[in-house]
Amino acid sequence: LTAGTMTEFQEKLRQQHEESMCRELDELASCKKDFEGFKRLFHRFLQVKGPAVDWAKISRPPEEAVSNP
Numbered sequence: 001l002t003a004g005t006m007t008e009f010q011e012k013l014r015q016q017h018e019e020s021m022c023r024e025l026d027e028l029a030s031c032k033k034d035f036e037g038f039k040r041l042f043h044r045f046l047q048v049k050g051p052a053v054d055w056a057k058i059s060r061p062p063e064e065a066v067s068n069p
Contacts, residue, residue, distance in 0.1 A: 001009075
C-alpha cells in the first residue's frame with residue numbers, strides 16, 4: 001500500500017462513519033415526534049376517571065365458544 005492509497009482509504013472510511021452517524025441521528029430525531037405523541041396519549045389516559053371497562057355489560061360466552069384441549 002502506498003501512502004496515497006492509505007490516505008484515500010482513511011478518507012473513505014471517515015466519510016462512511018460520518019454518513020452513518022448522520023443517518024442514526026436523523027432516525028433519533030424522527031423518534032422525537034413519536035415520543036411526543038405517546039406522551040400526549042399517556043396524559044389523556046391518566047386524565048380518564050372511573051373504570052375503563054363497564055363490567056356490568058360483560059356477559060359470559062356460550063359454553064361451546066370455550067374449548068379445553
